Amino acid sequence: MKITNCRQCGLKQFSAFQDCSDDLLNEIFSNKELKQYDKNEIIIQQNDPFRGVFCIQEGTVKVSTIGNKNKEFVLWFAKPGDIIGIDSFINNKSHLFAATAIVSVSACFIPDGDFKELLNRDPSISRKIIKILCDEISSIEGRIASVSQKSIREQFAEMLISIATKNKKSLEANMPISYSIKDLASTIGTTNNYLYKIISDFNDKNVVTILNKKLVIKDFDKLSLIAIGEESVT
Amino acid sequence: MKSTLERSQIPLCEKCKNLNNSSFCILNRTEQERLSQYKTYNVYKKGQVVFYEGNQPQGLYCIYSGKVKIHKLGDDGKDQIVRLAKTGNVIGYRALLSADNYYATATTLENTVICFFPKAVYLNLLMSNSEFSMKTIKMLSGNLRIAEQMITNMAQKQVKERMAGALIYLIDFFGLEEDHATINTVLTRQDIGNIAGTTTETSIRVLSDLNKNRIIKLSGKKIRIQNYNELLRVANISA
Known part of the structure; x- marks a missing residue:
């Protein structure tokens, strides 16, 4: 019960x-x-x-x-x-x-x-x-400022961090994030296709991985750097 | 500047002409007198900063006369206005309420007189007067509504719609002058762009388009509304 x-x-x-x-x-x-x-x-x-x-x-x-x-x-x-x-x-x-x-x-x-x-x-x-x-x-x-000042890619990194750290029960960095692409795209006002591109790029760079349709943050530091636009080009 | 406005010209809170427009109207006479007792004030020139993002709040600001923008400066120097404040509004209260640093910067848009109350006086009132705290909650939830509306527009609308929306926001917030057509505020093209979340260049271009299509009439920094319904349509707001 x-x-x-x-x-x-x-x-x-x-x-x-x-x-x-x-x-x-x-x-x-x-x-x-x-x-x-x-x-x-x-x-x-x-x-x-x-x-x-x-x-x-x-x-x-x-x-x-x-x-x-x-x-x-x-x-x-x-x-x-x-x-x-x-x-x-x-x-x-x-x-x-x-x-x-x-x-x-x-x-x-x-x-x-x-x-x-x-x-x-x-x-x-x-x-x-x-x-x-x-x-x-x-x-x-904060998001209003981000929309006008950051790229979609940076905003998405910021959104992932805020979702991961908002979890009240646990603050584990590698908690899987189980949201549909459509919902994630609707938080930053972008299209599903564009978001797919960003996610696969993050995946290539080992920042996130996709496990059973869930996003898992692999590299918090890198993600934070992307969010503030300080990502190294290498 | 200060000499032009003597202390005697700033009334006590209980006699302030703005009292009925502010959240302090709910306080009883003794509480209002208490505010007066601790109140100081300052005269700001146009473009002067009242408080900076990241600084620690020491008290509450209440606008006696004038206009203020609340804005966040981005890493690359791009500025975004998140809220405007006018006569009778309080600013900087959220940092006080959540015991945080200022989350944004406040800068005057014209010559402005602002009263200041020490932190403890405000927080004590909030603790002791439940009606006042309810009023504060109402004010916050109103601000939340505006912010939610703004983020939705910013994320979904085209720049032209957002610019027209920014003008409508200015009309709603500051009202019109006696001719019932001119927006009762003087903002730079840059500031209007910073409300709509676009560059100064685009702001200038869209305003001049609206001017060309006789939706607005630009004369200097003043903006006259020629065709309000058409402006609503461009903003994609159903009337």
């Missing part, structure tokens, strides 16, 4: 609820539901009305928006411990993004009212939310 008790949740220390007491969480979140999603299943549709937040237990969720000419743009990948929907909660609006499971995902759904009650009862959570929002803005504004 899956964990449905916040007290036993191993992810608590990585999440926004880190500083909340177990008893309080269990009391307030008594209505939470553990939901399962298959690969490619849609968790939130863009413009769905806000009903609650999702706390990811297992798997990876793609958070994306429909941009220009109905092209998808991936804003971020949510990992276990991440919460989806905080900003929709704050603005009390419909979701301005879509969330899709890219592998099998289990997530706790916390209804709107319960989340609100936690905010009222435990002010420490607002400090955490402020921190989360600050980090998200910083990461996006």
Whole structure:
């Protein structure tokens, strides 16, 4: 059976609820539901009305928006411990993004009212939310600068590093990255074909390898150099 | 410069004309007076830097009058504007909130007067007033929306669409002058290019194209909007 008790949740220390007491969480979140999603299943549709937040237990969720000419743009990948929907909660609006499971995902759904009650009862959570929002803005504004200042190749190296280091559970450098080419291309607004070229070039240079359709970073230092445009030509 | 603006001309926070437009309006009178007590101010000339990316924040800046750009300088000297700020806005708060160094540089776009509050005063208010922290969260999530919109445009749109989008952003943010047509700000072609994420040369070229097609009218650095709907269309924004 899956964990449905916040007290036993191993992810608590990585999440926004880190500083909340177990008893309080269990009391307030008594209505939470553990939901399962298959690969490619849609968790939130863009413009769905806000009903609650999702706390990811297992798997990876793609958070994306429909941009220009109905092209998808991936804003971020949510990992276990991440919460989806905080900003929709704050603005009390419909979701301005879509969330899709890219592998099998289990997530706790916390209804709107319960989340609100936690905010009222435990002010420490607002400090955490402020921190989360600050980090998200910083990461996006960093990418805005990268889009205008870096080549697609450099941006892709940067994206791989940020995906690899964002994994909250472990910081192993050679964690396989299991995203589809299409999703990776949609994080930097390039085409699948162009991204294939970059990946095969990275593969030739022994920076990454492809194992069972998953990307594994082989050489972090080299990748970092590519990301800052300091790659040696040799 | 300082002599032209005496301290007496900067009102106390509780009497500030910008109070209702700022996040401080939610504070009670005692808290506002506390802000006034610790407040200092500075007069900046156009193009002066308020804070540098990478420096440690010491406090919060609140724009009393004027305009500021928040920008990130790339390794190769290319500059990208990530946000603009105007009268009543606070800047440099994110570094304070996440106890980080400044993630970008702030530079004035015109002569600007900025008030300054020490770090501790701001953070104490945030801890003690839950309404104020909720207001701060709202402000942050608004900023996040804008940033997400911007990155999507930057990654997916053509340069001409982005330039038109940058002009629409300027209209939305700074408003129009009394003639209901001229954008209420003076920016260099380079700055507009740095919002749209393109070079100065391309910025000049696209603006002059828009001018030729009578969508905008350039007169010096002022930009007059001639055909707003057409501008929306070029920007690929559905009205």
